[in-house]
Amino acid sequence: MKALFITLLLLIVSATAIAKTVEVAQKDKEFTVAEVEINKGDVVRFVNEDPFFHNVYSLSDTKLFDLGSFPKGEYRDVTFDQAGTVEVECAIHPAMKMKVIVKE
Amino acid sequence: MIKLSRSLIFFCSMLSLYGLTFSSFASQYVFEAGHPSLQRWLLPEEVPAPDNNKTTPERVELGKKLFFDTRLSGDGNMSCATCHNPMFGWSDGLATAKGFKSMVLGRATPTIVNTGYNSIQMWDGRKATLEDQAMGPMESHVEMNMSIPRLVEFLKTSDYAKSFKKAYPDEPIGTETLAKALAAFERTVVSRNSPFDRWVKGEKDALTPAQINGFKVFVDPDKGNCEVCHSAPNFTDNGFHNIGLPSYGAETPDMGRFEFVPIRLMKGAFKTPTVRDITTTAPYFHDGSARTLEDVVDHYITGGVVKTNVSPNMKALTLTDKEKADLVAFLEALTSPQKPFTLPAIPL
Numbered sequence: 001m002k003a004l005f006i007t008l009l010l011l012i013v014s015a016t017a018i019a020k021t022v023e024v025a026q027k028d029k030e031f032t033v034a035e036v037e038i039n040k041g042d043v044v045r046f047v048n049e050d051p052f053f054h055n056v057y058s059l060s061d062t063k064l065f066d067l068g069s070f071p072k073g074e075y076r077d078v079t080f081d082q083a084g085t086v087e088v089e090c091a092i093h094p095a096m097k098m099k100v101i102v103k104e
Numbered sequence: 105m106i107k108l109s110r111s112l113i114f115f116c117s118m119l120s121l122y123g124l125t126f127s128s129f130a131s132q133y134v135f136e137a138g139h140p141s142l143q144r145w146l147l148p149e150e151v152p153a154p155d156n157n158k159t160t161p162e163r164v165e166l167g168k169k170l171f172f173d174t175r176l177s178g179d180g181n182m183s184c185a186t187c188h189n190p191m192f193g194w195s196d197g198l199a200t201a202k203g204f205k206s207m208v209l210g211r212a213t214p215t216i217v218n219t220g221y222n223s224i225q226m227w228d229g230r231k232a233t234l235e236d237q238a239m240g241p242m243e244s245h246v247e248m249n250m251s252i253p254r255l256v257e258f259l260k261t262s263d264y265a266k267s268f269k270k271a272y273p274d275e276p277i278g279t280e281t282l283a284k285a286l287a288a289f290e291r292t293v294v295s296r297n298s299p300f301d302r303w304v305k306g307e308k309d310a311l312t313p314a315q316i317n318g319f320k321v322f323v324d325p326d327k328g329n330c331e332v333c334h335s336a337p338n339f340t341d342n343g344f345h346n347i348g349l350p351s352y353g354a355e356t357p358d359m360g361r362f363e364f365v366p367i368r369l370m371k372g373a374f375k376t377p378t379v380r381d382i383t384t385t386a387p388y389f390h391d392g393s394a395r396t397l398e399d400v401v402d403h404y405i406t407g408g409v410v411k412t413n414v415s416p417n418m419k420a421l422t423l424t425d426k427e428k429a430d431l432v433a434f435l436e437a438l439t440s441p442q443k444p445f446t447l448p449a450i451p452l
Contacts, residue, residue: 029341051325052332053416057367066367069416091367092415093343095223 026054031098047075055091138306144336147296151220157284162271167289178249187213193384199392204249212392220291221338234287263451295381295440318434333376345415346372348408351391383439
């Protein structure tokens with residue numbers, strides 16, 4: 001029982017250690033990258049570097065989210081827990097688009 | 105630390121001495137005619153057009169005829185120009201548009217001035233391009249209410265056929281070429297020779313001192329905060345904002361962009377219109393609720409009347425009477441000289 005517990009703990013710890021955080025900024029009304037490739041479980045940190053509010057959302061089946069609005073210097077994290085392609089946009093400025101490609 | 109603060113104060117004083125002011129963290133202007141920092145406000149000479157509809161004289165000429173032709177409507181009495189009337193700044197002078205059988209519609213007619221520079225069309229952004237948008241009013245039962253098969257048959261059998269052949273020699277006459285021709289004409293309705301444009305290009309006396317001060321108020325985030333949405337070069341961010349108009353407090357308000365992008369922020373949000381040629385397009389706002397530019401400024405001073413879901417970029421403004429007057433004077437400097445417009449002869 002103790003061995004099983006330790007194994008589970010190790011698995012959780014290693015999974016956490018493997019998950020990485022990729023930063024994507026919103027600057028000059030653009031996402032700083034058009035596309036980012038990550039693994040399932042990784043986090044994308046969206047950082048607003050413009051002196052006004054931005055939004056980040058996706059209506060994709062792979063990952064549905066709406067980060068509301070946040071000002072310069074603030075960020076929001078999204079964990080992508082399913083493989084697939086996620087189209088991400090700013091609802092306020094719809095020309096701002098990018099893709100998150102989530103690998104298994 | 106004290107030394108650093110003193111250095112900062114000295115640096116800021118020097119900036120002030122040389123007329124430099126930060127309008128935001130992202131942009132910095134020197135308020136002198138022709139200064140390089142202002143050049144981002146100039147529109148490109150060529151209006152962008154898609155590869156499959158490059159602007160040609162034949163396409164523009166055809167589009168102009170179609171734009172003014174009332175036979176494109178079900179009752180034969182409305183053309184595109186009925187609402188987008190050059191005598192009313194390519195709008196209609198009404199608070200909200202009138203459609204089929206004078207039915208009062210829910211939103212103001214947006215001007216077509218400089219729409220060719222925009223990356224998204226309509227108050228709610230439901231159409232991406234002028235080509236995408238062009239058929240909408242004809243197809244709409246509350247607007248021009250036209251039978252599209254009947255319209256295509258008419259175009260094929262009238263003198264229009266020759267003009268289509270010239271403009272689109274390798275394409276059939278149909279809704280696609282009709283939309284393309286209308287879009288080609290709309291791209292010629294341009295305002296980029298206003299006193300402000302001339303000042304940006306270097307003509308010192310093109311703006312009065314009050315108008316230059318109004319521009320400072322316009323771009324200053326702690327004053328007018330207008331540039332946050334009415335950004336360079338076409339005075340629009342092609343973005344969507346709920347600006348807290350009283351009409352959003354109605355029982356069933358117009359939800360605007362939310363109908364197409366169901367994100368909470370988009371409830372009651374509408375596209376930022378250009379303010380170029382603004383003196384020709386009153387009344388203002390998507391619901392036509394502001395009669396004058398002073399009314400517009402008064403609304404923004406409140407930071408929004410209905411605060412429910414108001415844009416986070418909106419905030420109450422503190423403007424002196426002079427700053428307010430200067431801001432309006434600046435807005436008045438965004439209108440290009442109005443030239444006589446020659447109406448087309450319509451093919452029979």
